[in-house]
Amino acid sequence: xxxxxxxxxxxxxxxxxxxxxxxxxxxxxxxxxxxxxxxxxxxxxxxxxxxxxxxxxxxxxxxxxxxxxxxxxxxxxxxxxxxxxxxxxxxxxxxxxxxxxxxxxxxxxxxxxxxxxxxxxxxxxxxxxxxxxxxxxxxxxxxxxxxxxxxxxxxxxxxxxxxxxxxxxxxxxxxxxxxxxxxxxxxxxxxxxxxxxxxxxxxxxxxxxxxx
DNA sequence: GAATAGCCCGTCTTACATCA
DNA sequence: CTGATGTAAGACGGGCTATT
Numbered sequence: 001x002x003x004x005x006x007x008x009x010x011x012x013x014x015x016x017x018x019x020x021x022x023x024x025x026x027x028x029x030x031x032x033x034x035x036x037x038x039x040x041x042x043x044x045x046x047x048x049x050x051x052x053x054x055x056x057x058x059x060x061x062x063x064x065x066x067x068x069x070x071x072x073x074x075x076x077x078x079x080x081x082x083x084x085x086x087x088x089x090x091x092x093x094x095x096x097x098x099x100x101x102x103x104x105x106x107x108x109x110x111x112x113x114x115x116x117x118x119x120x121x122x123x124x125x126x127x128x129x130x131x132x133x134x135x136x137x138x139x140x141x142x143x144x145x146x147x148x149x150x151x152x153x154x155x156x157x158x159x160x161x162x163x164x165x166x167x168x169x170x171x172x173x174x175x176x177x178x179x180x181x182x183x184x185x186x187x188x189x190x191x192x193x194x195x196x197x198x199x200x201x202x203x204x205x206x207x208x209x210x211x212x
Numbered sequence: 213g214a215a216t217a218g219c220c221c222g223t224c225t226t227a228c229a230t231c232a
Numbered sequence: 233c234t235g236a237t238g239t240a241a242g243a244c245g246g247g248c249t250a251t252t
Contacts, residue, residue, distance in 0.1 A: 059227065059242075080217090099243060102219070107241085109220095 060100070064090045068097070072104050 060068070067090055071082070078086075078101040087094040 065241095078218095096242080098218080100241090102221095103242070106220075106222095 060092075064092065068100055068104070072101065072108075076101075076105055076108070 068086070071078075071086055075082075078098065083094050083097050083101075086092070087097045090097070
């Protein structure tokens with residue numbers, strides 16, 4: 001990025017530009033403290049009809065940029081009437097205003113996309129963590145269920161042994177109280193064991209099947 | 213169907229800031 | 233101080249669509 005043009009070259013160019021683009025000449029005249037315009041290089045894939053390869057770019061003043069920003073804030077779309085009004089108010093070429101709005105819309109959309117992506121990414125991460133937590137919980141519950149089943153099996157075997165050896169035994173499931181609640185860390189599941197009394201034994205331990 | 217205008221997208225170019 | 237590099241912003245060309 002070197003600027004090899006000297007003052008006189010720049011002035012020659014201004015004259016050229018003023019001839020071809022009288023409407024924007026004022027935009028190209030360097031103002032105090034502002035960088036001088038430079039020649040726009042030729043594009044590799046053919047020249048357009050409007051540019052002619054000459055520079056037409058100049059940084060907008062703070063005031064111009066602010067006004068355009070305000071206008072964009074009110075409405076992203078630019079009707080022809082508003083474009084001309086803004087252009088004359090700001091001393092810009094209507095084409096410049098149109099281009100500014102096009103670029104501003106493009107960059108706004110791009111920013112929106114970035115924000116949306118970031119939001120979705122966060123949501124995804126939260127969901128993955130929650131999925132992990134739930135899977136861990138499922139594993140834990142499966143383990144508890146397996147332990148409970150083993151315990152039931154042990155008790156059934158013990159029951160069988162007692163009843164066959166001593167039919168008149170005083171052993172009764174009722175004596176055990178509510179079945180296993182708390183013993184396997186199943187707090188919170190008390191209600192599912194809230195089976196009508198005598199249902200466990202009187203119906204041949206059918207209650208067990210209810211929860212298998 | 214041709215001409216025109218406006219928009220979007222991709223790209224080029226420039227201005228400016230930062231860093232080694 | 234200087235050159236390299238990155239980034240934001242102004243500008244353009246071409247394709248597409250709606251309107252006249």
